[in-house]
Amino acid sequence: MNKTVNQKAWFLILPVLVLVxxxxxxxxxxxxxxxxQDTFGNNQFFWAGLEWFETMLHSERMWDxxxxxxxxxxxxxxxxxxxxxxVALNMPKSGFWSSFCLVMMSLPLLIPWNVVGTIxxxxxxxxxxxxxxxLDAMGIEYNYxxxxxxxxxxxxxxxxxxxxxxxxxxAFAGLKSIPDAYYQAAKIDQASRWAIFRYIExxxxxxxxxxxxxxxFMDSFMIYTEPFVVTGGGPGNSTTLLSIDLVKxxxxxxxxxxxxxxxxxxxxxxxxxxxxxxxxxxxxxxxxGK
Amino acid sequence: xxxxxxxxxxxxxxxxxxxxDDFALKELNHDWADGEAYALLGSSGCGKxxxxxxxxxxxxxxxxxxxxxxxxxxxxxxxxxxxxQVFQFPVVYDTMTVRDNLAFPLKNRxxxxxxxxxxxxxIAKMIGMEAELGNRARGLTADAKQKISLGRGMxxxxxxxxxxxxxxxVIDPHMKWExxxxxxxxxxxxxxTMIYVTHDQTEALTFADKVVVMYDGxxxxxxxxxxxxxxxxxxxxxxxxxxxxxxxxxxxVAGSDAVVHGAAVKxxxxxxxxxxxxxxxxxxxxxxxxxxxxxxVKVRRVExxxxxxxxxxxxxxxxxxxxxGEGQSISPDMNxxxxxxxxxxxxxxxxxxxxxAAQ
Numbered sequence: 001m002n003k004t005v006n007q008k009a010w011f012l013i014l015p016v017l018v019l020v021x022x023x024x025x026x027x028x029x030x031x032x033x034x035x036x037q038d039t040f041g042n043n044q045f046f047w048a049g050l051e052w053f054e055t056m057l058h059s060e061r062m063w064d065x066x067x068x069x070x071x072x073x074x075x076x077x078x079x080x081x082x083x084x085x086x087v088a089l090n091m092p093k094s095g096f097w098s099s100f101c102l103v104m105m106s107l108p109l110l111i112p113w114n115v116v117g118t119i120x121x122x123x124x125x126x127x128x129x130x131x132x133x134x135l136d137a138m139g140i141e142y143n144y145x146x147x148x149x150x151x152x153x154x155x156x157x158x159x160x161x162x163x164x165x166x167x168x169x170x171a172f173a174g175l176k177s178i179p180d181a182y183y184q185a186a187k188i189d190q191a192s193r194w195a196i197f198r199y200i201e202x203x204x205x206x207x208x209x210x211x212x213x214x215x216x217f218m219d220s221f222m223i224y225t226e227p228f229v230v231t232g233g234g235p236g237n238s239t240t241l242l243s244i245d246l247v248k249x250x251x252x253x254x255x256x257x258x259x260x261x262x263x264x265x266x267x268x269x270x271x272x273x274x275x276x277x278x279x280x281x282x283x284x285x286x287x288x289g290k
Numbered sequence: 291x292x293x294x295x296x297x298x299x300x301x302x303x304x305x306x307x308x309x310x311d312d313f314a315l316k317e318l319n320h321d322w323a324d325g326e327a328y329a330l331l332g333s334s335g336c337g338k339x340x341x342x343x344x345x346x347x348x349x350x351x352x353x354x355x356x357x358x359x360x361x362x363x364x365x366x367x368x369x370x371x372x373x374x375q376v377f378q379f380p381v382v383y384d385t386m387t388v389r390d391n392l393a394f395p396l397k398n399r400x401x402x403x404x405x406x407x408x409x410x411x412x413i414a415k416m417i418g419m420e421a422e423l424g425n426r427a428r429g430l431t432a433d434a435k436q437k438i439s440l441g442r443g444m445x446x447x448x449x450x451x452x453x454x455x456x457x458x459x460v461i462d463p464h465m466k467w468e469x470x471x472x473x474x475x476x477x478x479x480x481x482x483t484m485i486y487v488t489h490d491q492t493e494a495l496t497f498a499d500k501v502v503v504m505y506d507g508x509x510x511x512x513x514x515x516x517x518x519x520x521x522x523x524x525x526x527x528x529x530x531x532x533x534x535x536x537x538x539x540x541x542x543v544a545g546s547d548a549v550v551h552g553a554a555v556k557x558x559x560x561x562x563x564x565x566x567x568x569x570x571x572x573x574x575x576x577x578x579x580x581x582x583x584x585x586x587v588k589v590r591r592v593e594x595x596x597x598x599x600x601x602x603x604x605x606x607x608x609x610x611x612x613x614x615g616e617g618q619s620i621s622p623d624m625n626x627x628x629x630x631x632x633x634x635x636x637x638x639x640x641x642x643x644x645x646x647a648a649q
Contacts, residue, residue: 184348185381187368189395189442199383199394 035260052261065245084167105165117229148238174205292358294322299354325481329498337507375453376443380435384428451483553585558632559645574611576633584626
């Protein structure tokens with residue numbers, strides 16, 4: 001067959017190019033642009049090279065924020081993944097109550113992030129919040145505006161409340177896809193409840209759990225709104241996560257150069273960790289396949 | 291090993307079954323003799339799997355009792371019944387090796403490691419997977435997986451019964467034959483009570499000592515392959531067993547004569563007056579196409595299947611099949627059929643009616 005050569009066909013991909021340019025390339029290039037320049041106002045910019053990147057790499061403030069961010073993501077993953085799986089395992093498998101649970105569990109996922117923050121901000125207040133007031137009345141010292149520990153517990157519990165359902169829903173979908181015959185065979189083989197989980201349910205859920213872990217990692221690593229609404233990064237800097245710090249720097253102090261360098265590094269860290277996750281997971285998959 | 295007794299057993303998947311139609315498995319009384327190999331034969335959806343799952347305890351019946359050697363186990367769990375069951379689609383534990391898969395039921399029963407190793411080796415040999423023992427079960431082909439499922443079913447020696455739910459559906463024909471032979475020799479060797487569900491009559495007839503034919507939630511006949519062929523108790527058995535199945539033709543019967551659309555047919559037995567839907571059933575093997583006397587038919591086509599010829603004909607709007615010897619010549623003027631009187635069965639409302647010997 002003869003292939004027709006028509007260079008005008010390139011125009012057909014033009015819409016995609018325009019779309020990607022406006023949605024990704026141009027915004028990122030703006031940031032790149034800021035990250036290599038310095039300004040003293042008046043819209044005058046000077047070439048700064050990689051200076052801002054060097055500054056940020058030596059900035060204790062950024063390393064501290066990164067440390068807090070990693071701790072936050074690690075804690076919520078360690079809580080949400082097992083808890084989500086546990087919830088999914090104990091949900092009714094079919095019928096009215098199954099749908100009911102699904103709807104109830106989806107509710108937190110539908111609430112706008114700043115509303116979630118506000119809910120918990122009020123809920124935890126010692127003077128008028130149900131949670132804060134109750135704890136205080138029981139003699140438990142709890143004040144998220146003063147105690148870093150209380151602040152951390154609040155934002156973690158809030159995130160668990162907000163997002164565990166996502167893990168549970170994904171795990172539930174994984175569980176539902178297991179044919180009945182597997183459970184029947186396990187009964188015939190007299191497998192214990194643990195063995196059923198370990199050898200049937202977990203392997204079959206692995207695929208969706210990977211997705212859940214990846215999603216939860218990325219989202220938690222980028223989290224901004226909810227902790228910002230609740231604690232504003234305080235008390236002190238104790239709950240200043242990466243994005244909160246970034247916004248402070250970029251919009252609060254208007255340090256565009258360092259903030260841009262910060263953003264790019266932030267972006268690369270997420271990319272890197274996601275890539276590591278993904279590689280490890282797909283490798284695990286392959287190894288199992290042998 | 292045990293004798294399994296079904297006492298008044300019936301099952302409905304509905305919470306409040308009203309009439310008989312609501313029952314997937316209609317009332318049933320039967321003894322499965324200890325050490326016998328049974329085939330449970332029937333078309334899809336006739337209740338075979340339901341019955342099997344009730345015996346293994348995966349399903350609890352809506353009514354009636356199940357007894358193992360006289361002990362009521364109706365409410366007992368699958369584990370307590372100690373039964374092995376193999377399902378239609380392969381179930382393997384993906385993350386385990388083939389060896390661990392085979393050892394799994396024994397480990398769960400707390401057998402000694404030494405015994406497990408020996409037994410797994412034996413079973414692996416039986417299913418021809420010794421070389422793959424160390425491999426992971428995931429990524430194996432469907433028939434390899436099904437062989438593992440079969441192996442897992444056979445690995446326990448002390449089971450009360452071995453149940454197979456169409457286990458060879460996914461296996462290729464050559465291996466099918468071999469595995470069926472293996473199952474049979476296993477049966478001879480250990481004498482387990484075996485129940486083998488299938489919708490393939492060849493499989494049923496070659497595997498089993500006794501074939502149980504089910505139709506629409508009911509056991510319609512239990513018998514040896516020969517009995518099923520000669521005296522089908524129900525028209526369904528006639529249709530279902532044999533290739534092609536039995537011809538069933540509406541008729542009226544008086545004494546030892548039947549009348550099919552005005553043409554007389556001799557019967558080997560004589561009958562009193564019959565009520566209901568009366569039909570005669572005769573296997574294609576006992577129908578002869580002639581150019582002489584007989585019931586008129588229109589021959590539609592002749593199929594030569596090698597060993598014999600199958601003639602498809604039309605008898606007053608009823609399809610009729612005739613098996614003719616390979617050597618027999620068929621000419622266009624042959625448009626009548628005769629039946630071997632001894633081989634003509636009479637059915638009233640689909641059930642076989644036995645008459646008295648004709649004078």
